[in-house]
Amino acid sequence: MRTKLWSFDTVVVDLEDRDVTVKLVHERAFAEITVQFSIPEKSLETSAQILRRHAEALATDRILDLASFVDAP
Secondary structure (H helix, E strand, O other), X not given: OOOOOEEEEEEEEEOXXXXXXXXXXXXXXXXXXXXXXXXXXXXXXXXXXXXXXXXXXXXXXXXXXXXXXXXXX
């Protein structure tokens, strides 16, 4: 079984500007990554729990995209 090393610490959504800030923390090293992005207005039409999951998924995609760029030769 794969060990989970990163956990979501906070997800902040500015409803007026539609800006999202997601902070992840490494379980062992306590390193922090903060990802900020904007979401479309349509995303605000869901519940807070679904919006949080959506924001976490988008942040994960952005981190994986960055990691693939860094790992590229």
